[in-house]
Amino acid sequence: MAAFEQAIETAIANDEIPGCVLYATNRDGTFTYAKALGISSMKPPTESRSPLSKDAIMWVASCSKLMTAICCMQLVEKNIISLDEPVYTHIPELKPFKILKGFNEDGSPMEEPHQEPITLRRLLTHTSGLSYDVMHPGLMQWLKYHGKDNSKESDLLLRFSSPLVFEPGTSWMYGTGNDYAGLLIERVTKLSLEEYMKKNLWEPLGINDITFFLAQRPDLQERRMAMSTRDPSSPKATHATASDLSSYREIGTLPIRDCLGGQGAFAPASAYIKILHALLVSDTDEKLLQKESVEELFRPQLSEGGKAGLAAMMQIEAAKNAMGGPEEGAEKDHALGGIVIMGDEEGGRRGGTMVWGGLPNLTWFVDRKAGLCGLFATQVIPPGDGKCAELTRAFEKGVYELYEKSGGEVPALGELT
Structure with a gap:
C-alpha cells in the first residue's frame, strides 16, 4: 500500500x-x-x-466552473460570443451594477457606477468585481443594511445581486463570474446550461x-x-x-x-x-x-x-x-x-x-x-x-x-x- x-x-x-x-x-x-x-x-x-x-x-x-469555462470557449470559437466585448448585450442586468466604496457614518453604503466594462474574460478570471457576498465583509454589511439574504433566492439574478467590490479589471476576488457566464451561455444558445452541457460537453465524452x-x-x-x-x-x-x-x-x-x-x-x-x-x-x-x-x-x-x-x-x-x-x-x-x-x-x-x-x-x-x-x-x-x-x-x-x-x-x- x-x-x-x-x-x-x-x-x-x-x-x-x-x-x-x-x-x-x-x-x-x-x-x-x-x-x-x-x-x-x-x-x-x-x-x-x-x-x-x-x-x-x-x-x-466550484468544480462546475471549469465546465462552464469550456462551454464558453466553445462559443467563442464559433464567434457567437467574445471574451472582451461587454456582456451587457446579453446580460443587461449587469450594466447598472455599482461599486461598493464603503459606508457612511449612518451605516448607509457609498456606491458609484463602474466605468470599465464587465466582459466574459473578466467573469471567468474573477476580475469583474463580482464577489460571493459570504466571502466579503463589505457585502455582508451591505446586505445587513438592506435587510436582505440573497442566499435564500432561487433566481440567479436575485441571488447574485450584490454590488461590485472593485472596478472591473483592476483586482481579483473570488466570485459569481462563472454563474453569470453560465447565464450568458443560456441567453445566446436559447438552451438551459444543463441542456447545452449535455449536448456539447457530457455526451461527447x-x-x-x-x-x-x-x-x-x-x-x-x-x-x-x-x-x-x-x-x-x-x-x-x-x-x-x-x-x-x-x-x-x-x-x-x-x-x-x-x-x-x-x-x-x-x-x-x-x-x-x-x-x-x-x-x-x-x-x-x-x-x-x-x-x-x-x-x-x-x-x-x-x-x-x-x-x-x-x-x-x-x-x-x-x-x-x-x-x-x-x-x-x-x-x-x-x-x-x-x-x-x-x-x-x-x-x-x-x-x-x-x-x-x-x-x-x-x-x-x-x-x-x-x-x-x-x-x-x-x-x-x-x-x-x-x-x-x-x-x-x-x-x-x-x-x-x-x-x-x-x-x-x-x-x-x-x-x-
Missing part, C-alpha cells in the same frame, strides 16, 4: 474523513489510478455506512450522470455520498445536518431554479476525470476545444492588480486549500479555467499546471507538461479543511511517484523547456 493510501486509511479509521474517491490518468491512458476508500455516509447506525463507490454522486460545487438538478434524477440520488462536517473542537468528522449545510449554501438543500455555472453541478468523480483528461489530450484530440482555445484556457490572465488580489486571498490558509492548494510562496496566476501554478513544485505539479477545487473539499489538477491529471473528491465541510488538504497533497505527490515508477515521463525540476 502506498504511503498516501495508508494515510487516508488511517484518517478514515479515526473518523477524520468518511472516505474519498481518487482518480489520476496520463495522456494515453497507460497509467490510470482509480480508487474509492472509506464509506459513503457517517450517518448512524453503523449499518448505513456502506462502502464508498467510485461512481458516488457528489455536489462538486460518454457522460450521462452529471446534473444541476439532482431532485429530478432519482437514479443519481440513490448514489449520492452524504455530506460530513468537522466540529472545530474535535478532529473527528460527523454526519452533516441540514443546519450544518445551510451555513454553506449547499445547493442540494435549496429550491434553486437556475443552473448555477459556478457552483451547481452534481457529478461522480468517475465522470469528472473524463473532462480533465479531455483537456489533457486536447492538443491532438480537439474533441471539446480546438488547440488554440485550450491554450487560451490555460494562459495566465491577471494584471498586476489581479495578481496582488489573488496573492492576498492565498494568505488565508483555508482559501488556499480550497483553491487547489498551491505550495507556499509559489507564484500563481489565474487563467480562464482555474488557478495556474507558474513554477514547478517539489515532487509534483509542473509549471503551467491548472488547479481548482469544490467547496466540499474536492481538488483537481491538469498538468500538461507531465502529461498527468487527477482528482481528490470527498464531501466534507468546512471548505479548505486542513485534514482534507493534507490528504490531497499526499495523494497528488504519491500519484506523481507512482506515475514515474510506472515509466511515465515526469520531467525533472529545472529540465523543462
Whole structure:
C-alpha cells in the first residue's frame, strides 16, 4: 500500500474523513489510478455506512466552473460570443451594477457606477468585481443594511445581486463570474446550461450522470455520498445536518431554479476525470476545444492588480486549500479555467499546471507538461479543511511517484523547456 493510501486509511479509521474517491490518468491512458476508500455516509447506525463507490454522486460545487469555462470557449470559437466585448448585450442586468466604496457614518453604503466594462474574460478570471457576498465583509454589511439574504433566492439574478467590490479589471476576488457566464451561455444558445452541457460537453465524452438538478434524477440520488462536517473542537468528522449545510449554501438543500455555472453541478468523480483528461489530450484530440482555445484556457490572465488580489486571498490558509492548494510562496496566476501554478513544485505539479477545487473539499489538477491529471473528491465541510488538504497533497505527490515508477515521463525540476 502506498504511503498516501495508508494515510487516508488511517484518517478514515479515526473518523477524520468518511472516505474519498481518487482518480489520476496520463495522456494515453497507460497509467490510470482509480480508487474509492472509506464509506459513503457517517450517518448512524453503523449499518448505513456502506462502502464508498467510485461512481458516488457528489455536489462538486466550484468544480462546475471549469465546465462552464469550456462551454464558453466553445462559443467563442464559433464567434457567437467574445471574451472582451461587454456582456451587457446579453446580460443587461449587469450594466447598472455599482461599486461598493464603503459606508457612511449612518451605516448607509457609498456606491458609484463602474466605468470599465464587465466582459466574459473578466467573469471567468474573477476580475469583474463580482464577489460571493459570504466571502466579503463589505457585502455582508451591505446586505445587513438592506435587510436582505440573497442566499435564500432561487433566481440567479436575485441571488447574485450584490454590488461590485472593485472596478472591473483592476483586482481579483473570488466570485459569481462563472454563474453569470453560465447565464450568458443560456441567453445566446436559447438552451438551459444543463441542456447545452449535455449536448456539447457530457455526451461527447460518454457522460450521462452529471446534473444541476439532482431532485429530478432519482437514479443519481440513490448514489449520492452524504455530506460530513468537522466540529472545530474535535478532529473527528460527523454526519452533516441540514443546519450544518445551510451555513454553506449547499445547493442540494435549496429550491434553486437556475443552473448555477459556478457552483451547481452534481457529478461522480468517475465522470469528472473524463473532462480533465479531455483537456489533457486536447492538443491532438480537439474533441471539446480546438488547440488554440485550450491554450487560451490555460494562459495566465491577471494584471498586476489581479495578481496582488489573488496573492492576498492565498494568505488565508483555508482559501488556499480550497483553491487547489498551491505550495507556499509559489507564484500563481489565474487563467480562464482555474488557478495556474507558474513554477514547478517539489515532487509534483509542473509549471503551467491548472488547479481548482469544490467547496466540499474536492481538488483537481491538469498538468500538461507531465502529461498527468487527477482528482481528490470527498464531501466534507468546512471548505479548505486542513485534514482534507493534507490528504490531497499526499495523494497528488504519491500519484506523481507512482506515475514515474510506472515509466511515465515526469520531467525533472529545472529540465523543462
